[in-house]
Amino acid sequence: MKVLVAMSGGVDSSVAALVLRDQGHDVTGVTMRLWGGESDTGCCSVSDVDDARRVAQQIGIDHLVFNFSEAFDEAVVAPYVAAHVAGTTPNPCIECNRHLKFSALIERARRLGFDAVATGHHARIESVDGRRRVCRGADENKDQSYVVHMICGADLDYVVFPVGTMSKADVRAVAARAGLRTAAKPDSQDVCFIGSRTGRAGFLGSRMEFHAGEVRDESGRAVGEVPAVELVTLGQRRGLGLGGGDKRYVVAIDLPSRRVTVGGDEHLLVGTTRVVGLVWPHADDAARVAEVLVQGSAHGARAGARVTLADDGAEIVWDAPQRRISPGQSVVFYDASDTAVLGGGIVAG
């Protein structure tokens, strides 16, 4: 099989390429250049490209660099900024997977005659009740099925996750045995286009206007101030200028009037959540989905719920009240065994 492996320069994708090569596939590595600006983290820096190339050289496969920076700007960075302007909290890594890795890259690989695209994600794609589905990776602490949940249709037969059946420790051990330079490289944690020095506020500050906001408690009394109401997240506790006292959380953000409301965490609980931008692995999954386990953040807990379709989205009716999930965040529906992805969507604003 002719496989194109997306190599970020990290240990997981290095081992993914190695595993495929050892299985006898015709493997080509590619590093996607996504972010053209300055950054010191994530998958876009030149030293990461160097690592990917050196690993490819070491294991004897070709290495390419594809420039997807314009598409990345358009599909990930600009919407990230726009979402903050609108007061929602997007997940840029999911949007990158949706629009770049599991869309633009797959399309390009097909045009170029590859039989499959592989990445180093800790997830599996397996047949569940006769249907191909994204499933949780073998290492539950590293599971990334949440961020790759949008892979659907024919792509489920095209994408390969060679390290999805391995634990992270095994991945590092394989890399170390093969003498790969990435064996002990730390995992990337942050959004690739946001440098650790400037942070989210620094990145957004040069691209949008911030507005100071007033913090009030539920009785309407002013209790604090924030320098940028656009950077406040639902459920946030710190940085609100509240001083000590009872634990209080952001329970509401009113962007137009630049007002943040804080209160006890019981005020964050909701019985239902509306989601839009639904994705289904198979076209008729929408009609079949009902009782699900819902995960609302990258490594968050799951909660039982029933999903009912509405006109332009769906409503999640929680089995028991849940803390609100910020608008813009992705939710992913898993089956009752908490293994296979049944669908997903984005929390409505």
Add this chain to the structure above:
Amino acid sequence: MVRPSIYLDHAATAPLRAEARGAMERHGDMVFANPSGAHRASREARTAIDEARDSVAGAIGCAPGEVVFTSGGTEGANSAVLGAVRRHGGTAVCAASEHHAVLHCVEHVGGEVVAVDATGRVDLDHLSSVLAARNDVSVVSVMAVNNETGVVNDLAAVSQVVRQHAPGAVLHTDAVQAACWLELAPLWERVDVLTLSAHKFGGPKGTGIMAVREGVHLEPLLMGGGQERDRRSGTHNVAGIVGTAAALETTVRDRAVECARLGALRDEMTGRITAALACATETAAGAPRIPGTAHLCFEGIENEELLYLLDLEGVCASAASACASGAMEPSHVLAAMGIPRERVRGSLRLSLGHTTTAAEIAEATGIIVAAAQRLATAGGPR
């Protein structure tokens, strides 16, 4: 699996000419000494450099004393632009289609970038108005031949404008892409500084030539032992200089014949490609161009994809320049020419040179047409 390569990237770098290799082998082993020394071994090395300098001066039409050996085209361009501004102050001016070795220097010193027309030639009216509007222009840099498109600037006209509106300015031409195709003496006649890169004409990498007209002063980039009459310090790269001279001699000797031979092959190739593919257009087809470069835009096709398929079939070609990561950068040259983004994404440069054969061109043409047809059929990028 991989076929033997058909190398159509001579504008990026040309294979080393046999004459250059021979000269370097002869001198590299025997003449190892530092030419600045005071003993017989040094004198031998010094002789090799002096002879190379005479030979290069003959090829350019300048005096031997006007030849400065450098490390390549980038050093030459940096020396001309930064050297003029550091020496004389004032403003640097260049065309928008210049190589980054010039453009980034001009931007670095806060200079002015002049527009180009739809073929990429410097806009003479804009150049006149920029020069007339300022009285402090110390250096103007206009390339002889564009490295991406192969389009030739009218240096006689450029020179006239510069001498009229900025008589005190140093006029530099980056002639890196000209050496294989154009007589250098008529270019040199028009300018004060002319820079070349050896590996583009079949010499070794890491060597270059800067011709600086007698009486024109540039602040040296490199200071130290005072070699090259204090214009470029650093121990001479004797083997490289000897190889450079040998390659240039051969280039000049074969130039007229090669221009005719390769021009015909280039035209045959572009003719067949544009006839076979509705999406393909030749860039600046009507403009004066060197015979060795074919530049095409394939609308609806991504050049990264085309280059991959060509590479798979053994055809070595290129698009624009690559960034530090190795990714293709969108071409600033084509953007300056006003070519729409959709066409720029599908740009391809095929550059012929001394090793190119008719059989290679015939085979490569078929491969290029098939690859582009395949991508066009595949639907192309969204």
